[in-house]
Amino acid sequence: MTNETRPTIADVARRAGVSKGLVSFALNGRAGVAADTRERILSVAAEMGWSPSLRARSLSVGRAFACGLVIGRSPDVIAADPFFPTFIAGVEDEFxxxxxxxxxxxxTPGRQEAETYRGLVADRRVDGVILSDLRADDPRIDLVASLGTxxxxxxxPDVTSPFTSVSVDDGAGIRLAVDHLADLGHHDxxxxxxxxxxxxGRHRTAAFTHAAAARGIRARVVHTDFSAADGARATNGLLDAADAPTAIVYSNDNMAIAGLGVAQRRGLDVPGDLSITGFDDVELGRHLYPALTSVSTDARGWGxxxxxxxxxxxxxxxxxxxMLPDPGLIVRASTGAPRDGHSPARPRRASAPDEAPST
Structure with a gap:
């Protein structure tokens, strides 16, 4: 509906036979309107298809009715990472x-990112922002606080912050993955x-290192930029080693899917020669062959x-x-006992074995 044809408060007032002020009070839920009159006004407004003008509402209360999410990653990484679309869907559920x-x-993290935050606030384009991908000694905390939004x-954050935080224990999911693989008999x-x-990223690495040490597992870590391409590079490096691991725990599903492709192109059997776990439990991982064992997080709920x-x-x-609920581990076919298994594989439940959560 165009601005020219959209019903106004004046149109609703004429149809209902009341003043514009009374319509405004009724539509905004304010006191001073009799119940039957309020009901009549709301009914007329609904019948006419009236909706509030966001521009007028913004001017009247001095708010933008918009919130910002600045993602400090390469556009290529954002485009390929399924976490952000799902997280944004959750944000939109509320907005x-x-x-x-x-x-x-x-x-780009750094100066361009800082200028983006300053521009959003200075131009009154947003009333607040969501800070994602927290970094060590993150300068954005002080920056956004100084902007007064x-x-x-x-x-x-690992620095003093005046803001509400919404968190998930990433380490809990990694610990589940390590324990699952250890129970299957993996020692490397x-x-x-x-x-x-x-x-x-640091929290997941620390959780992996501690969980591996607790189970007496030989552990090694390769850092990446979270992209599938870098995940493939890391996988190739690990599999090129004379003492290649029998299992790999990936920090996201994107890299795990790339790693699965690398292993299969090398002629390796997954999970016979190599077990693989992911993180985020994206839908695509459920349809691979073999289906991907993954840490299940509720990205939409987080948003x-x-x-x-x-x-x-x-x-x-x-x-x-x-704090949001801890993630779980969804056990599927990409994990199993190593060929020279030092202990038998843990029995799977009879019902829906490829979808059974491991806790």
Missing amino acids: SVSGQVLVLAAA AAVTLGV IAHVAGPTDMLH AAAARALLAAIGGAEPEQL
């Missing part, structure tokens, strides 16, 4: 019913990890929780640390 708009920007962080497991400057927390922060809520 679509609250009248908010999501402003999405990709920026509301914010929510995905994860708990590698971890294809994310960048060392990202906190969630919805972050959106709710940001709306609360915009409304003046006190900052808090919100």
Whole structure:
């Protein structure tokens, strides 16, 4: 419907036979309107297809009714990473019913990224921002705080922060993967990890190292930029070694899928020669052959929780640390006992063996 044909408050008032002020009070849920009159006004508004003008609403309350998500990664990595579309869908689940708009920007970490945040706030394009991919000693915390805008962080920063955080224990999923592989009889497991400057990459690497040590496993770690191409490079390097691992724990499904392709092109049997686990449990992984064992996270739920927390922060809520449920491990066909298995494979449950969560 165009601006010229969209019904206005004046149109609703004429049809309902009341003043514009009374219509405004009724539509905004304010006191001073009799119940039967409010019901009549709302019925007329619905019948006419009236909807609020976001521009007028913004001007009246001094808000943009928009929130920003600046992703500091290469556009190629963002395009290939299924986490962000699912996370954004969760954000939109909340924003679509609250009248908010999501402003999405990709920026190179550093100066360009800082300028992007400054531009969004200075131009009043957003009322708040979601900070993703937290880094060690992340300068964005102080930057966004100095801009005076509301914010929510995905994860708990390692520096003092005035913002609400919404977190998932990444380490819990990695520990499940290591324990699962150890129970199958693996004693030599590698971890294809994310960048060392990202906190969630560090948390997953630390969880892997500690879990491997607790099970007496020989562990090695290769760091990547989280891309499928770098995951393939890391896999080739590990498999080229004379003492190649019998299992690899990947820090995301994108790299695990690439690693599965590398192994199969080399003529390796998965899981007979090499067991593989991923992280995020993307839909594509369920349809591979063999189907991918993966840490299951609720990216959409995380997005919805972050959106709710940001709306609360915009409304003046006190900052808090919100923890979401721990991820689980979905066991499928890409993991099994090594060929020279030192212990028998753990029996699988009779029902839906390829989908059974391991806890």
